[in-house]
Amino acid sequence: MIKLIGQRAIASLLSLLGLMVLVFFLSRLTGDPAVLFLPIDATEAMKANFRALHGLDAPLFEQFGRYVWDLLQFDFGQSLRKARPAIDVVMEAYAWTLPLALITLSLVVVAAIVLGSLAAFKIGGFFDRMVSIISLIGASAPDFWVAIVAIVVFSINLGWLPTSGVGTPLHWVLPIAVLFIRPFGLIVQVVRGSMLSALSAAYVKTARAKGVKNLPIIFVHTLRNAMLPVITVIGDQAAAMLNGAVIVETIFGFPGIGKLMIDSILQRDFNVVLAAIMVTAVAIFIMNMLIDIAYGLLDPRIRH
Amino acid sequence: MTIKHILIGALLASTSMGPALAQDNTDITVVLSEELDLVEPCMATRSNIGRVIMQNISETLTELDVRGNKGLMPRLADSWEDKGDGTWQFKLHPGVTFSDGSALDANDVKHSFDRVFSDQLTCESARYFADTELTFTVVDDTTIDVKAEPAQPILPLLMSLVTIVPSETPMEFVRDPIGTGPYVMSEWTAGQQIVLERRDDYWGDQPAVAKATYLFRSEPAVRAGMVAAGEADIAPQITEDVADNRDTDFSYPNSETVYIRIDQTVEPMGDLRVRQALNAAIEREAFIGTVLADGTELATAIVPPTTLGWNADLVPPAYDPDHARELLAAAEADGVNIKAPVEVIARTENFPHVTEVGEALVQMLNEVGFNASLRMVEVAEHEQYYSKPYPDGRPAQVVVAQHDNSRGDPVFSAYFKYHSNGTQSGVNDPKVDTLIEQATATTGDERAALWSELFAYVQNDIVADALLFHMVGHSRVGARLDFTPTIATNQQLQLSEINFK
Numbered sequence: 001m002i003k004l005i006g007q008r009a010i011a012s013l014l015s016l017l018g019l020m021v022l023v024f025f026l027s028r029l030t031g032d033p034a035v036l037f038l039p040i041d042a043t044e045a046m047k048a049n050f051r052a053l054h055g056l057d058a059p060l061f062e063q064f065g066r067y068v069w070d071l072l073q074f075d076f077g078q079s080l081r082k083a084r085p086a087i088d089v090v091m092e093a094y095a096w097t098l099p100l101a102l103i104t105l106s107l108v109v110v111a112a113i114v115l116g117s118l119a120a121f122k123i124g125g126f127f128d129r130m131v132s133i134i135s136l137i138g139a140s141a142p143d144f145w146v147a148i149v150a151i152v153v154f155s156i157n158l159g160w161l162p163t164s165g166v167g168t169p170l171h172w173v174l175p176i177a178v179l180f181i182r183p184f185g186l187i188v189q190v191v192r193g194s195m196l197s198a199l200s201a202a203y204v205k206t207a208r209a210k211g212v213k214n215l216p217i218i219f220v221h222t223l224r225n226a227m228l229p230v231i232t233v234i235g236d237q238a239a240a241m242l243n244g245a246v247i248v249e250t251i252f253g254f255p256g257i258g259k260l261m262i263d264s265i266l267q268r269d270f271n272v273v274l275a276a277i278m279v280t281a282v283a284i285f286i287m288n289m290l291i292d293i294a295y296g297l298l299d300p301r302i303r304h
Numbered sequence: 305m306t307i308k309h310i311l312i313g314a315l316l317a318s319t320s321m322g323p324a325l326a327q328d329n330t331d332i333t334v335v336l337s338e339e340l341d342l343v344e345p346c347m348a349t350r351s352n353i354g355r356v357i358m359q360n361i362s363e364t365l366t367e368l369d370v371r372g373n374k375g376l377m378p379r380l381a382d383s384w385e386d387k388g389d390g391t392w393q394f395k396l397h398p399g400v401t402f403s404d405g406s407a408l409d410a411n412d413v414k415h416s417f418d419r420v421f422s423d424q425l426t427c428e429s430a431r432y433f434a435d436t437e438l439t440f441t442v443v444d445d446t447t448i449d450v451k452a453e454p455a456q457p458i459l460p461l462l463m464s465l466v467t468i469v470p471s472e473t474p475m476e477f478v479r480d481p482i483g484t485g486p487y488v489m490s491e492w493t494a495g496q497q498i499v500l501e502r503r504d505d506y507w508g509d510q511p512a513v514a515k516a517t518y519l520f521r522s523e524p525a526v527r528a529g530m531v532a533a534g535e536a537d538i539a540p541q542i543t544e545d546v547a548d549n550r551d552t553d554f555s556y557p558n559s560e561t562v563y564i565r566i567d568q569t570v571e572p573m574g575d576l577r578v579r580q581a582l583n584a585a586i587e588r589e590a591f592i593g594t595v596l597a598d599g600t601e602l603a604t605a606i607v608p609p610t611t612l613g614w615n616a617d618l619v620p621p622a623y624d625p626d627h628a629r630e631l632l633a634a635a636e637a638d639g640v641n642i643k644a645p646v647e648v649i650a651r652t653e654n655f656p657h658v659t660e661v662g663e664a665l666v667q668m669l670n671e672v673g674f675n676a677s678l679r680m681v682e683v684a685e686h687e688q689y690y691s692k693p694y695p696d697g698r699p700a701q702v703v704v705a706q707h708d709n710s711r712g713d714p715v716f717s718a719y720f721k722y723h724s725n726g727t728q729s730g731v732n733d734p735k736v737d738t739l740i741e742q743a744t745a746t747t748g749d750e751r752a753a754l755w756s757e758l759f760a761y762v763q764n765d766i767v768a769d770a771l772l773f774h775m776v777g778h779s780r781v782g783a784r785l786d787f788t789p790t791i792a793t794n795q796q797l798q799l800s801e802i803n804f805k
Binding site for chain 2: 035038043046049050052053079081082083089092093096148151152155156159162163164165166250251252253255260266267
């Protein structure tokens with residue numbers, strides 16, 4: 001197990017280095033931040049001054065060398081737009097994205113596993129059909145539309161919840177609910193399919209023959225064997241959430257990493273973009289490690 | 305404690321921290337489309353910053369009246385006088401204090417401009433002075449002479465763009481702005497909100513609003529919904545499709561002008577007949593009330609009608625596709641390659657329904673015989689086509705752009721858009737250059753007449769571009785407020801102009 005984790009860590013480290021080089025040079029190809037930061041009719045002197053102030057007038061490889069050197073000291077430089085350390089800006093955004101992602105993902109996983117397993121157990125029944133319909137709608141409903149409709153219904157018409165913002169626990173209800181729908185729709189389908197094949201295995205028949213009740217059969221004997229593909233999909237969905245839920249964050253005014261990244265890319269705030277990508281990459285690397293460990297725990301063949 | 309008690313407690317706690325619904329006091333909430341990345345006073349001419357800071361926290365020496373016809377009004381300067389030789393003398397209002405308690409004097413004015421032109425900062429307001437060199441001489445505590453080289457006849461107007469900060473303000477962007485305005489920033493939670501609170505020791509009249517909380521939501525439907533739900537009182541810049549409540553929604557000219565910038569240096573746009581044909585091919589009225597909001601006006605100048613020198617005699621080019629075809633045929637007969645590809649370049653999200661506007665323009669141009677295609681690009685790429693130096697070896701390109709001038713004088717537009725050295729100019733005409741230079745150097749009626757002459761010349765004689773629309777903006781204002789948005793609401797939102805019913 002430790003060997004497996006070590007191998008994955010080395011591979012991930014190489015990926016991070018490659019990503020660092022790629023993102024730095026690609027971001028420099030997308031346009032001049034002086035043009036975007038300054039007004040359209042800024043003088044050439046103003047633009048030259050801006051580039052000199054932020055080290056953007058140096059040759060590209062010199063900029064890269066300085067960037068790597070700073071990075072080794074965990075210094076991502078200053079945000080061009082906000083005149084603050086880029087890493088501070090990114091970590092503030094992560095402080096919002098992480099709880100949003102973790103709470104939503106936890107609810108999704110619990111709900112999808114319970115409902116998907118029960119649906120698979122009574123295949124073709126009313127419950128199964130309801131779960132299938134709901135999950136299909138959930139997997140295909142556009143976030144943008146769901147979010148706006150939710151605001152109109154629950155905030156404007158019913159007045160139950162705030163439209164947007166982050167001030168109180170109630171502010172989290174709509175973003176979490178909207179963010180919940182799509183991954184729930186996907187994961188519940190995978191759980192159902194995986195459970196279907198697992199429930200037809202010989203050991204399930206044996207358990208039934210021995211008089212084991214339905215719930216232990218589903219949640220004790222079968223679920224563990226059905227979880228490998230489910231964990232893969234959960235990993236994908238978790239990675240998407242760690243990247244930030246751009247649409248949900250934008251509509252609900254949630255100051256998370258997705259909105260920050262989009263804004264920073266459009267504003268050519270290179271240091272924030274680089275810091276956000278590197279921090280996200282590390283987060284996804286950690287999450288992948290956890291998934292690998294989960295694989296190993298669930299399946300001894302992988303562990304050994 | 306049972307689980308039931310815990311759940312009830314949690315529910316009550318969350319309910320007590322519920323949304324801030326309609327306030328019945330003198331506090332207001334403003335929901336803006338764009339967050340402030342900085343609260344630096346020298347960046348206040350940038351609209352997202354100016355809406356919070358300008359004249360609320362930081363004030364200027366002069367102020368342009370956008371609600372009436374008073375023109376340039378005193379603010380921190382009581383009066384100003386042209387002393388000749390390019391020198392203007394400004395007399396400051398006595399007894400003005402900053403929010404840190406220090407008194408305003410002429411040295412603060414000098415320091416504010418030193419910051420604007422410092423190479424340690426990149427202050428936005430510097431651009432309005434372009435190549436004008438300013439020298440400041442402090443005469444006494446409340447008197448300062450400003451010498452401009454070359455002479456700048458509209459220097460008092462330019463003073464309405466520079467906010468005044470105390471002499472102690474460092475040569476770096478500040479995060480706790482100190483100003484002479486009626487409000488002071490009491491809270492800034494990045495990504496969430498900014499709070500301004502009224503100063504008891506403000507030198508002028510006390511405004512009605514005691515506290516203003518600014519929130520930021522980029523989605524117009526959410527901003528409008530927040531006012532409808534009582535979570536906010538003002539939502540500027542909502543779109544027409546969500547401005548559906550006559551009681552709370554205002555429509556007003558927003559100082560933006562949409563036009564097609566024509567680069568005359570590339571075939572076939574160098575030919576006057578081709579440019580006339582392009583103008584005659586566009587059915588401008590068809591856009592209004594369909595893809596553009598009702599109330600949008602046809603443009604006859606790059607600046608809105610409230611600007612000095614507005615030429616009321618000009619009329620929009622008539623839609624006449626047959627005449628456009630004749631003009632193109634005549635040009636083709638003289639060897640002009642009218643079938644050369646023409647790219648219509650527009651910027652995504654430049655204004656509502658910009659893509660539909662671009663598609664309709666291309667269709668109209670092709671119907672009369674142009675070989676046009678649409679290219680939608682994002683802001684950085686758009687800038688490459690819009691501003692010099694233009695790309696080498698480019699095909700004929702016309703750029704759909706939106707220009708904002710709520711400053712009251714065409715000088716902020718004419719040079720950049722029409723002078724042969726202008727950054728976004730597609731024109732190279734000596735008479736245009738002369739008119740702009742003469743108008744810039746004069747004042748009063750003569751200045752207005754020269755601007756009028758310029759507008760007529762660029763539209764009728766050389767057909768420099770295709771002027772399209774003066775746009776309208778929409779804002780939602782809560783029922784408890786007595787406030788009417790103006791042409792300046794895009795740039796600034798003075799809390800002192802807001803009252804309660």
